[in-house]
Amino acid sequence: MPTPSLTALPIRRLTPRDLTACADLSEDRGWPREEHKWGFLLTAGKGFGIDDPEGGLVAACVVTEYGAWGRPDLGAIGMVLVAERHSRRGVGRRLMRHVVSSMGTTPLTLHATPYGRPLYEELGFKVTGRAEMLTGLFTPDGRDSGVATRAATADDLPAILRLDEEVFGSDRTPLITRLPAFADQLRVAEEDGRLIGYTAAWPNMDTHVIGPLIARDTETAKALIASLAARTDRPLRTDIDVRHEELLDWAKERGLASVAFNSVMTYGITDLPGDWTRRFAPLTVAAG
DSSP states (O other): OOOOOGGGSOEEEEOGGGHHHHHHHHHHTTOOOOHHHHHHHHHHSEEEEEEOTTSSEEEEEEEEEEEETTEEEEEEEEEEEEOGGGTTSSHHHHHHHHHHHHTTTOOEEEEEOTTTHHHHHHTTOEEEEEEEEEEEOOOOOOOOOSOEEEEOOGGGHHHHHHHHHHHHSSOOHHHHTTHHHHOSEEEEEEETTEEEEEEEEEEETTEEEEEEEEESSHHHHHHHHHHHHTTOOSOEEEEEETTOHHHHHHHHHTTOEEEEEEEEEEESSSSOSSOTTTEEEOSOTTTO
């Protein structure tokens, strides 16, 4: 039987049963397998993929929708991958066009590597910002910030959801309510009994990824990061909006090093909703 051309292979919805195939695809492109993250995204979002007749996946990506159920007001695209043996043959473009079309008039966002940015620009995405990826072992400075932080409890969830929607600009309930099971730590900052920030640290290979990081101000963000770092021996990783220069400088002084920059891009809107001054880092660049 002749092998079907790539343009003839159907695009289908992925499910959590495709977790291993997605992790294999990541490994094929030299990425970590990131099974924990793939499992989270395939459960909380919509996966799209193209099956390889010879086994595995030709390509895959995930879209995470935010807003009212069935009427999303924002979609985040991530984990866009094409198998090495099928690269530079238009597969990624075809998959992205399918995803954009399937989302209709819903505005979209994504974090683009320098390698992927030209394709997204060709499809109509515009650069609206940048995020800097940091990683390393955190060295505490021994200073008391005066910001009270503690482990989150189930009773905090309604307040976390209210703060997150206010700052992010869209309802992320299906994602945020999965954080207690997904993350190793979920912490809040409070003042006079009022929530002024929250963050999580979730495991990804040998690191703990900090995200989301939402805080009233930079001092609160610092306190939340320090509180997470004090409770793990792993290197930390996070992606901070470059407009938060003070936090970036502080994190680098504490031992985190810059490893990459990603372009924040949007489609159908000129900028992301919400309040960027309190939005310091995404849950993951794959989901915003």
